[in-house]
Amino acid sequence: MNRFLKRRCLGSSLTAVAIAILVLATWVTKQRLGHAAFLTGGTTLACVFLLILIGLRRRVPMLPLLSMSTWVQIHVYTGWFVLAAYCLHVPRLFVSGMFEGGLATLFWGCMGSGFYGLYASRRLPRKLSAVGNNEVRFEQIGWQRHAIAEAADALLQELKATPAAVVLADFYRASLQPFFLGRPSAAYVAIPNGTRRRRLLNRLGDLDRYLEDQTRQTANRYAALVRLRDDLDYQYALQFRMRVWLIVHAALSIGLLTWGCLHALLAIRFSG
Amino acid sequence: MQFPENAVEVPRPQRWDEPFDPEMSDSEVAWLLTRKPFSQLDNKAFPRSAPLAAILRNDCRLRRHRPGEVIVREGDYGNSAFLVLSGNVQALLTRLPPAQLGRSSPVKLTWRQALKQLWNQSLYPESRTPADVHSQLGPRIEQADRRTTVFLQDFDGVLSDRQDLSLGPNDLFGEIAAMYRSPHVATVVAQTEAVLLEIRWQGLRLIRRDGRFSQQLEHHYRQHWLKTHLRQTPAFRYLPEDALQRVADSVRMRSFGRNEWHNDFEKTRKLPPAEQIEAEPVVASEGSHPIELVLVRAGFARVCHDYGSGHRTTAYLSKGRLFGLEEIVHNVYRPEGAPPIPLQNSLRAVGFVDTLHIPLEVVVEDLLPYIRRSELPRPLLSTRQQRTAVAPLPLPTTGRPEGEAELPTGLLEFIVQNRLNNGQQAMLIDLDRCTRCDDCVTACAKTHDGNPRFARVGPRYDRLQFAQACMHCLDPICMIGCPTGAIARDAATGTVRIHEPICVGCGTCANACPYQNIQMVEVRDQRGRFYRDQQTQFPILKATKCDMCQSQPSGPACVAACPHDALTRIDLSQVDALQDWLTQRGVPGQEAT
Numbered sequence: 086m087n088r089f090l091k092r093r094c095l096g097s098s099l100t101a102v103a104i105a106i107l108v109l110a111t112w113v114t115k116q117r118l119g120h121a122a123f124l125t126g127g128t129t130l131a132c133v134f135l136l137i138l139i140g141l142r143r144r145v146p147m148l149p150l151l152s153m154s155t156w157v158q159i160h161v162y163t164g165w166f167v168l169a170a171y172c173l174h175v176p177r178l179f180v181s182g183m184f185e186g187g188l189a190t191l192f193w194g195c196m197g198s199g200f201y202g203l204y205a206s207r208r209l210p211r212k213l214s215a216v217g218n219n220e221v222r223f224e225q226i227g228w229q230r231h232a233i234a235e236a237a238d239a240l241l242q243e244l245k246a247t248p249a250a251v252v253l254a255d256f257y258r259a260s261l262q263p264f265f266l267g268r269p270s271a272a273y274v275a276i277p278n279g280t281r282r283r284r285l286l287n288r289l290g291d292l293d294r295y296l297e298d299q300t301r302q303t304a305n306r307y308a309a310l311v312r313l314r315d316d317l318d319y320q321y322a323l324q325f326r327m328r329v330w331l332i333v334h335a336a337l338s339i340g341l342l343t344w345g346c347l348h349a350l351l352a353i354r355f356s357g
Numbered sequence: 358m359q360f361p362e363n364a365v366e367v368p369r370p371q372r373w374d375e376p377f378d379p380e381m382s383d384s385e386v387a388w389l390l391t392r393k394p395f396s397q398l399d400n401k402a403f404p405r406s407a408p409l410a411a412i413l414r415n416d417c418r419l420r421r422h423r424p425g426e427v428i429v430r431e432g433d434y435g436n437s438a439f440l441v442l443s444g445n446v447q448a449l450l451t452r453l454p455p456a457q458l459g460r461s462s463p464v465k466l467t468w469r470q471a472l473k474q475l476w477n478q479s480l481y482p483e484s485r486t487p488a489d490v491h492s493q494l495g496p497r498i499e500q501a502d503r504r505t506t507v508f509l510q511d512f513d514g515v516l517s518d519r520q521d522l523s524l525g526p527n528d529l530f531g532e533i534a535a536m537y538r539s540p541h542v543a544t545v546v547a548q549t550e551a552v553l554l555e556i557r558w559q560g561l562r563l564i565r566r567d568g569r570f571s572q573q574l575e576h577h578y579r580q581h582w583l584k585t586h587l588r589q590t591p592a593f594r595y596l597p598e599d600a601l602q603r604v605a606d607s608v609r610m611r612s613f614g615r616n617e618w619h620n621d622f623e624k625t626r627k628l629p630p631a632e633q634i635e636a637e638p639v640v641a642s643e644g645s646h647p648i649e650l651v652l653v654r655a656g657f658a659r660v661c662h663d664y665g666s667g668h669r670t671t672a673y674l675s676k677g678r679l680f681g682l683e684e685i686v687h688n689v690y691r692p693e694g695a696p697p698i699p700l701q702n703s704l705r706a707v708g709f710v711d712t713l714h715i716p717l718e719v720v721v722e723d724l725l726p727y728i729r730r731s732e733l734p735r736p737l738l739s740t741r742q743q744r745t746a747v748a749p750l751p752l753p754t755t756g757r758p759e760g761e762a763e764l765p766t767g768l769l770e771f772i773v774q775n776r777l778n779n780g781q782q783a784m785l786i787d788l789d790r791c792t793r794c795d796d797c798v799t800a801c802a803k804t805h806d807g808n809p810r811f812a813r814v815g816p817r818y819d820r821l822q823f824a825q826a827c828m829h830c831l832d833p834i835c836m837i838g839c840p841t842g843a844i845a846r847d848a849a850t851g852t853v854r855i856h857e858p859i860c861v862g863c864g865t866c867a868n869a870c871p872y873q874n875i876q877m878v879e880v881r882d883q884r885g886r887f888y889r890d891q892q893t894q895f896p897i898l899k900a901t902k903c904d905m906c907q908s909q910p911s912g913p914a915c916v917a918a919c920p921h922d923a924l925t926r927i928d929l930s931q932v933d934a935l936q937d938w939l940t941q942r943g944v945p946g947q948e949a950t
Contacts, residue, residue, distance in 0.1 A: 144475070148472070157921065206920075209792060210923070222793075
């Protein structure tokens, strides 16, 4: 059993035990006619606070406060636990009332983004490393796009004035240049796919019968640049997604904590 | 043979196109030839292409030292031996406080100090206080004899209460460090005005062609250092004194490859592995009978075996590792009647390797009885297999005992090809877990005044990326030639650090680093103004690199900051460390091929 599997077993077991204890405590409180909602609500709020702390830890890497990977593990399993605590606190999916409904929506949004983050942080790295042999740094993608566009333009300049070259040049200006100079569309960034790449390569392939040896070689180089650019956009889309996800999840978490605190204050105020 | 018409004719480069000291004159060479030990050397021992006079002219330089000048520093790596021609120098046998040499020990920051880094960061990258730029309390740095050099402050006071060794005319020092690429064991300071002859490594090797001189060096090494080196090897640690002496007496010393491997590195790393392996000098051949145990004293060696029409790498060895022990143990403890086995692998020098060869009979009589059973290698074949085996015996394809986990050949060859096996703290990133969040780079920047000390780029093998961060190498090429000793290895942690106040910005270390992991930066003050030299107005440069966050309470911030366990600092000079790391994360050996 590898280290990660052992860690997963340990984390899952501890979380299951913690959930079992909370369920038991809630049942006992209800049996004694106590306010079980205070127990589950307080636990949920305390856990949300603990979940938020990872953001602070991330900002102080110089302090020996356990490694970030340990914090991520605590964050993940606390997330599962808080889901259980919330379900005990609010045993239905839709909540009535604007204030409570908003809080519930925020909670589910935060949970959903958290689970997506868990999935994405395990799946996207493999997808990223499967594309090309070179590592692409996010901040250099713009520069690399520019370099590809320049290389494509240079290929056009190298073409000799032949009828076949005119055909290739027309195709370059009409289809390839906008692709090389432009940024990927929002739809592509949201769901990167191979449609653009296949379409361009097919159309480039269709030109083949109008070309001779020299222009055919140039067309092959354009095809290579299209693949390169598409790989780059794919890297951009996935890395951008991870960055956006982090911002969204952090914003939702802070909102949830603030709203949750207000809810707690109101609950204490009107508890009688 | 026909040559193309457009060929360009140039003079063929010669060995001594660039002499060590361009100003060495004929009269100085003649004078040196009259002095010991050169007057006693046999001229016939030197080939016509490299006579002694030419060695002295091209591989040596005269250095004049003033009292208090530091000639070599303890812990530094050097490429030269020094012969005292006149005056006296003092070898300080007890350790000099690092501050005397301008080196400060890393002080761990308190939590408060560490936190302050968050809001005390300069607005400008690479800003320094005046004390960081120029040493005011440490040693004096001056230009002497047209080179930058370090003088001890209060030299008389330093020497008065120390145990030291005075060296006078005709005494040679530094030859062990130069020949065997090991750190100097003592700091040597000029006691009086002294003239020294610095003999670079290439010259020293040529002079060793003289049998008597070579014997003297070897005798000196055997007398003073060999037993120490043997003792440092785990297998020799329980040897009683008399057995160790017998081992030391029987040892044969050999060198393979080029000591200055880094000069060819850029070229050789681009060769296909098969071609590279073919070009490496053979230390021991597969299939021959193990008649001696090979101990790697310095450098690196590749363990490989024939596979198809090429060679397949199965491991690499670094300082202190043994080759041939498995076969010797197998042959010694094999059941009666079973045939002995030959060497299962070849050993080849990667770059350069210095080896100690211990004869089989000495290994059997004086070494094996003192190695613990649990530490002996596992038998290469089970007893049952041995009884039924008919020659030739089935060789394990892995080069390791059957059943033992192994790294894939491709990965091993990639590591050796890129000389990553030199790294003791190499930064390794598992790309299948890295989300490219760059938290490691951000953390590094936060702990280094806003400027990270590494880039998340570097050679990649499958899912592993070897990031471009200082690896704190086993063979620290960068430390050779630093004129002030500003780049030094921390004795306690093994970390190679730059002591900025005495860094003169010459760039020797940055140019020497084969991995481009040292950067020269222009430094400025807290207000963003660049520091300039008072005399030349040239910018003040400092060498910067990863310092393993020695002063940070968290340790290496890059590792602590990685949220997905993707990044580690690992000793690549030991195959086992990488194997363990990969096994821990469930990467089967063959997956990475």
